[in-house]
Amino acid sequence: MNSLIRVIKSVDLDLKENFITFPFYIISRPFKGFSELKYENRGKHYFAYVMMVLMCLFSIMNELYRGFVLSGGYYVENKTVNTPYVILMTLAPVALFVTANWCVTAITDGNGKMIDIFMVYAYAAYPKLLLSIIGLLVSNIVAVDEAAFASFFYSFGSVAFAFYLFIGLIVIHEYTFTKSIIMIILTIAAMSIIVFVIALFLSLSNEVIVFLRTVLKEVTLRL
Amino acid sequence: MKTSCRNLMPILKIVLSVLMFCIMLNQDVFASDITSYTYYRSGSDKNDYYPVPAPCPYNYVRSVYAKDLGVDSLFELTGIFVSDEYVYISSGGTIIITDHDFRTKHVITEISVNGEKQALTKINGLWATKEGELYACEPGKGRILHFNSDWTLKRILGKPEGILLSSDISYEPLKVAVDSVGRIYAAANNVYEGLIEINPDGTFSRYFGVVHVKFTAAQLFWRSLQTEIQRAKSATWLPVNFSNLTIDKDDFVYATVAGSGESEPIRKLNAKGTNILRYPVSTGIKPHGDLYVNKFGAVIKTGESTLTAIDVNKYGIYVVLDTKRNRIFAYDDDGYMLYAFGDAGITEGRFQTPVDIRFMDDDKLIIADRGNMSIEVYKLNDYGSSIHKAVMYQYDSDYRMAAEEWRKVLDYNPSFQYAYVGVGKALYRDGDYKSAQEYFKKGQDIDYYSEAFRKNRHEFFRDKFSIFFAAVVVILLIASSWKIYCKIKLYRSKGAAIK
Known part of the structure; x- marks a missing residue:
């Protein structure tokens, strides 16, 4: 019990500092911000986990409430959203990127740990989340020729995300610029390899399962 | 109490059966059981269109066979044309002229050229002008025949001067259309430059509405790797021919291109020859028959529709015939699909080898089915006539x-x-x-x-x-x-x- 209280007390629950001040500090001074994240422990692990939850929530909201104009003119009464699928499609890229980047940097003298990469991802996704929320709100009050205003927020968010992710990775791995670019290319390659291996595994295991099932059926028929 | 109930039973039965009969009658009136569909958008992607069942807009009326027309057979049926008064049917070497109830008025089987009689060879496309003059294509002899309104030969339009074809390739006009001032438009075999426009006096005017050759970057890349000899041996890229054409009341030429996968298989050509067919800008889908097709398959039909016949009515509804799947599609003036029906088969609402399609009167659609050796007559039912009326009012901005x-x-x-x-x-x-x-x-x-x-x-x-x-x-x-x-x-x- 005492240890649990200690753990709870050890969690720094300064929400304003962790969810507003520091992320915005990173947005305004990315290099300084990310180095403070790594060397002065200013970033909090729970921020990253909360970010994942928020991203999932936002993806679901985005599916449900995106304006008629921005969803390509598709409308259906009683819209259903496949929530597990949406959550998977939000979290899978995170897992994939973090794993692939860790795999690549671990063998090319990168100094970042896996948790660092994950934190960088979460902090880089923060401006994207904010901009996308604005985009989602705006998408409900625009007509078709103003749709660019809403999609601007979405695409600007993606650009900002890529920008901050890149800077964050440079800082935590302590790479030079050219080496970082090579690292990014290798990461993309590693991601494709992982996806390929997963697809291969799934299809092969499917064959095995079908084979076993057929054998079982044959055996039961003969008995 | 029980006995009175028993006495009531027969009366109840009669009432019930009468009611049932009424319901059945009712159903018969408004809809036919021909399969029909419209496309429904169900997805945010631009191509998420799926067919959903719809009531058929047409009821089957009758099939007109050769014996009804008093001719030997219709097994070489190639084209039909409907004027205000007559229906013109071309089958082999005969042109049959009937009224709108298919009572034969006249049959043309031969023409007299310079006093000597000539039997007609296979006649293909037909067109009759407002004055009742008939144009007929005779591809076997490379000429278009022009008949007077009493169906005597007026003149013969041979291969126009100015069309360059090598000596071993023959000029074969297949389909013809004539506009209100007498300019003749023809779609011909082996002519890849577009439709042939012929002046009213029979001289060649120009090529009209050129179909450009389409090739992809990959094709171009592979071709650049080929040697000269390989290139000479591989198939030449030719633009697709126009398969059929018609002219609306404002003298715009509607034409179909039969090439499967053509991005604009239906064209409305203005005087300059450019395509001005309207299509819904919000979806960006150009009318081209089926939107959702099988892409792979061994025994099923695959690929986009092959459109080979077109007709347009006076308020801008045009129907096209897909000979790949024996289907009929209708679009309004703005390019929205109104209905699709038909399939391969021999029951009503199905066709074996449809070759031509025309609107007749205000409410009928006739389809020449060579496989069935008949002309199928369909009539708009309540559902279909509501669609047509709605489009008509829309056309008049009401x-x-x-x-x-x-x-x-x-x-x-x-x-x-x-x-x-x-x-x-x-x-x-x-x-x-x-x-x-x-x-x-x-x-x-x-x-x-x-x-x-x-x-x-x-x-x-x-x-x-x-x-x-x-x-x-x-x-x-x-x-x-x-x-x-x-x-x-x-x-x-x-x-x-x-x-």
Whole structure:
């Protein structure tokens, strides 16, 4: 019990500092911000986990409430959203990127740990989340020729995300610029390899399962 | 008590059976059991269109066989044409002229050229002008025959001077159309430059509406790797021929291109020869038959529709015939699909080898089916005539009447998206922007939706402006008073510290 209280007390629950001040500090001074994240422990692990939850929530909201104009003119009464699928499609890229980047940097003298990469991802996704929320709100009050205003927020968010992710990775791995670019290319390659291996595994295991099932059926028929 | 009940039973039975009979009668009146469908958008992707069953707009009326027309056979049926008075049918070496009830009026089997009689060879496309003069293509002899209104030969239009073909390739005009001033348009085999436009006096005018050759980057890349000899041996890239054509009341040429996968298989050509066919900009889908097709398969038909016949009525509805799947598609003037029906088969509503299609009167559609050796007659039922009337009113910009018809259409078929847009347009004109917005949303039309939405947004902000203004003032007041309060507090604490 005492240890649990200690753990709870050890969690720094300064929400304003962790969810507003520091992320915005990173947005305004990315290099300084990310180095403070790594060397002065200013970033909090729970921020990253909360970010994942928020991203999932936002993806679901985005599916449900995106304006008629921005969803390509598709409308259906009683819209259903496949929530597990949406959550998977939000979290899978995170897992994939973090794993692939860790795999690549671990063998090319990168100094970042896996948790660092994950934190960088979460902090880089923060401006994207904010901009996308604005985009989602705006998408409900625009007509078709103003749709660019809403999609601007979405695409600007993606650009900002890529920008901050890149800077964050440079800082935590302590790479030079050219080496970082090579690292990014290798990461993309590693991601494709992982996806390929997963697809291969799934299809092969499917064959095995079908084979076993057929054998079982044959055996039961003969008995 | 029990006995009285028993006495009532026969009466009840009779009443019930009469009721059942009435219900059955009713069903017979408004819809046929021919399979038909419209496309429904169900996905945010641009290509998420799926066919949904719809009532068939046509009822089967009759099949006209050779014996009804008093000719030997119709097994070489190639084309039909409907004028205000007559129906012209070409089958092998005969042209059969009947009235709209298919009572034969005249049969042409031979022509006299310079006093000597010539039997006609296979006649293909037909066209009759307003004055009743008949044009007929005779591809075997490379000529277009022009008959007077009493069906005697007027002149023969051979291969026009100016069409360059090598000596081993023959000129074969297949389909012909003539506009109101007598210019002749022909689609011919082996002519890849487009339609042939012939002046009223029979001289060659120009090529019209050129179909350009399409190739992909990959094809170009592989071709660049080939040697000269390989290139000579591989198939040449030729543009696709026009397969059929017709002319509407405003002298615009409607033509179909049979090449599968052509991006614009239906063309409406203006005097310059450019394609001006309208299509819904909000979806960007050009009319091209089936939207959802099998791409792979061994025993099933694969690929886009092959359109080989077209006809247009006086308020801009055009029907096209897909000979790949024996289907008929109808579009309105704006390029929205109205209905599709037909399939391969021998029961009613199915065709074996359809070759040509024409509107007849205001409410009939006739299809020449070579495989069945017959002319199939279909008549619009309540559902179909509502669609046609709605489009007609829309064509005349009478949106209120059109909306009434569209509502009837929606009663029959609630998944007909274009009908919602039609109702929405009328509501928008009447200033009921809220309902209009809902209808446009159901019809999934972004552009009209945006128009209605803009009006609603404007109204909303105008009504709620005072509230917004008051809220802003209140917030400003609270914020400034809070700042003043903080300053006073600070000042006091400072004062206390000094003391």
